Amino acid sequence: MFARRLGPTARLLIWLLVGASCVVLDTHYHALEGVRSGFSLLLQPVREATRAPAAVAAELGGFFTRHRLLQKERDTLLAERARLIAGVNAARDLARENAELRALMQLQTRPGQQMVRAASLYQGHDWFSQRITLDLGAGAGLRSGLPVIDTIGLVGQVSRVFPGASEVTLVSNPDQLTPVFVERTGQRGLAAGSGHGQMELRYMPTQTDIRPGDRLLTSGIDRVYPAGIPVARVSRVSRSQSSPYLRVECLPLAGLDRSRAVLVLVAEPRVAQP
Numbered sequence: 483m484f485a486r487r488l489g490p491t492a493r494l495l496i497w498l499l500v501g502a503s504c505v506v507l508d509t510h511y512h513a514l515e516g517v518r519s520g521f522s523l524l525l526q527p528v529r530e531a532t533r534a535p536a537a538v539a540a541e542l543g544g545f546f547t548r549h550r551l552l553q554k555e556r557d558t559l560l561a562e563r564a565r566l567i568a569g570v571n572a573a574r575d576l577a578r579e580n581a582e583l584r585a586l587m588q589l590q591t592r593p594g595q596q597m598v599r600a601a602s603l604y605q606g607h608d609w610f611s612q613r614i615t616l617d618l619g620a621g622a623g624l625r626s627g628l629p630v631i632d633t634i635g636l637v638g639q640v641s642r643v644f645p646g647a648s649e650v651t652l653v654s655n656p657d658q659l660t661p662v663f664v665e666r667t668g669q670r671g672l673a674a675g676s677g678h679g680q681m682e683l684r685y686m687p688t689q690t691d692i693r694p695g696d697r698l699l700t701s702g703i704d705r706v707y708p709a710g711i712p713v714a715r716v717s718r719v720s721r722s723q724s725s726p727y728l729r730v731e732c733l734p735l736a737g738l739d740r741s742r743a744v745l746v747l748v749a750e751p752r753v754a755q756p
Contacts, residue, residue, distance in 0.1 A: 599744075600618040600624075600648075600743075612675060613651050614650050624640055624648050626643055628640040628748060629708070631711060632743070635712035635734065635736040636711045638655070652738050654680060654681055661673075661703050664692055665698070669691070672685060673698055679733075683728075692728065696715070697715050717732060
């Protein structure tokens, strides 16, 4: 009454036969190509899911590697940029200094004087005192009272001398007085420093012919400054009803806070005639 089941051996032989038939059919007639394509399509998400962790890890590793390389390249470029900027600034500074030196070399030596080239070291801790320090001193033959000029005009006067350095009081110092004359009219006057890099022409009567733009030159009557050195240019002339003198404001022509190379005018010793 009950059907008899197939034994394990019979089932194994049947499956072997079916498998061999499928192999033969697929090898000769490609009968299972569609089944294989269907299974491949069904298993594609599984394959992508299994490859995703490795792909994400590789992408993250590449990102951090590229990030480190970009940071190193950026740091290298920034260092190179800083070096190039420093080189450009140094080249500009040298070009400016060379231009000043060439201009100084073109100045003609006045009779009875020799020019000693010096460099401005610093302006001192108190700029309001209107003094600068030079790199030459008594060892180079400098002494107090010598005039100092640059390529444009009068800078000041040597006030203190040390063995290897000297201090120059600028023409804009309130304690510095310079005998001058107006180049256009020949009117003589006394130029005094007013501080903050400015000057004023004192004791000029109200009827004096002086205008903004007039140039002031050293008169040489004090026998300290040689005559004809440019000192300042008149910037403003004002009259006051309460004073018999004009208020004449001037701007120094020399680069008091810019010149790095200057000349000290040293009088040559006179040779006694036999």
